[in-house]
Amino acid sequence: MKSTFGYHFIFSTKPQDRIRRHLLLWMSWILFSTLIYLPVNMRGVETPDMQVFLLTLIEAICFTIFSHAVFAYLLAYWLIPRFFYTKQFGFFLLGFIGIIIVQAVGAFAVGELVLRHYRAIIKFPFRSHSILLGLLAGVRGGTTIGGFVAAIVIMKNLVKQQEAFGQVQREKLGAELQLLKSQLHPHFLFNTLNNLYALTLKNSPRSPEIVLKLSSLLRYMLYECNAEEVPLEKEIHFLKHYIELEQLRYGDRLDVSLQISGDYTSKNIAPLLLIPFLENSFKHGTSTQLDQAWISLDLYVQDDQLFFKLINSRDVEEMPPGMGGIGLQNVRKRLDLLYPNTHELRCVETEDTFLIILNLALHSSVTRVETKSTVPI
Known part of the structure; x- marks a missing residue:
């Protein structure tokens, strides 16, 4: 039985496999973010633990969908293929700064327009009113998952390029061997027929x-x-x-x-x-x-x-x-x-x-x- 995380699952281009990979990635990231920020939200409050956990989970989902995923997908599917692989590193740097700003603004907007009101509804304190701190918080989480996704994309492309290079080498080897054999056969036949010709002349x-x-x-x-x-x-x-x-x-x-x-x-x-x-x-x-x-x-x-x-x-x-x-x-x-x-x-x-x-x-x-x-x- 093939492993769930085997080669086929990781490199498959089938839509169902890609959806499973992406769901697994983002569910893992949401769980990780929830566990990381749960102790922060629980510090100094009297809200029941389960309510704090649900709050932290909702915040992780919102930040992931409207900020972190945007940054990761722009980096993986636009910035890296368009500028990094084509060695346009100046444009890559400008684009990287641009999508950082986009995802930071997205994270701040989610915090101010959605999560602030949700915290007010459940009577949970909203800790920071600083725009700068809000933007930096968005950058921190987005660049973490974005860097991880970029590493996955680059590593997978390196593996596929190695496989393509290996295939070219195998094809080259096969062509050279066929050439060598095609040279060997006439050479051998030439010598042998010469031997036969010499004897037939003598009957x-x-x-x-x-x-x-x-x-x-x-x-x-x-x-x-x-x-x-x-x-x-x-x-x-x-x-x-x-x-x-x-x-x-x-x-x-x-x-x-x-x-x-x-x-x-x-x-x-x-x-x-x-x-x-x-x-x-x-x-x-x-x-x-x-x-x-x-x-x-x-x-x-x-x-x-x-x-x-x-x-x-x-x-x-x-x-x-x-x-x-x-x-x-x-x-x-x-x-x-x-x-x-x-x-x-x-x-x-x-x-x-x-x-x-x-x-x-x-x-x-x-x-x-x-x-x-x-x-x-």
Whole structure:
């Protein structure tokens, strides 16, 4: 069951919820004013306590309706939206002084024209005949509740602006991820089709097998990678199929060591997050070596942590400085966007090897991230 004072009640724009909020606010203020001024009215009089309580309650209601509420609503619905949010602080100050005067005059008028006569009827003393003291008394109560209402309005708008900012960030993140994936897919397909083309030129009997495995990879990429996350188990199968496809191409010239361990059956990961590392190993490692090439991949899952270590041989004479291309650039961006502060990526180049170590906190859902708006209280 949702709390009566939960998020929905506080931020709802439905008329019935707004009426309930306003009634709750002003009933609380009237009760507070009554309890505050009751001891003052009871001091030095012989009137029965209940009669004094009713008098104080009536006065609190009158001052609230004709003075305090006027000040609060002018401040919340006119002055703050019109001048404060638009940074016209000079006009805001003038307007603030103006509505203080209006509510002070309203409070004094209520006291003189209504409550003085009521006190006379019940034979209760009217304490002050000073216009200045009457005006100041009205200012004191009005600014108290007005400041409270202004704080509510400003805080609610800050919350809504934060939510709007978060929504923009989430939409931006989604757009960037789609862009990164759209770049990754053609890049990966380009490399794989090049491999297939090389074998078909040689009329290799392995071509049909490569086509079958490629169709399996494409099926995964096109139909299962549209979600924010995919089962880690499927991502691992994808890596295995990719390695098998590359082994068909290179044959005995490629030595692959693959070690996968740990409980990965119930874990999720962002789709196509690991394949750029493996693709990079073949593109800049195996394909540039004329002699024996090798790749070693260790993937281990412990609790919610993924440990990924990939090392491959390379020909330093064929390698440009700063190994990698679109694939690695994209995966770095995706890691920063999807796993901020929950991953560690290291790339180490030596004379004849390239090492990638990735530690990643796995999770089951991806957390994503100014227009001015006035939120009704």
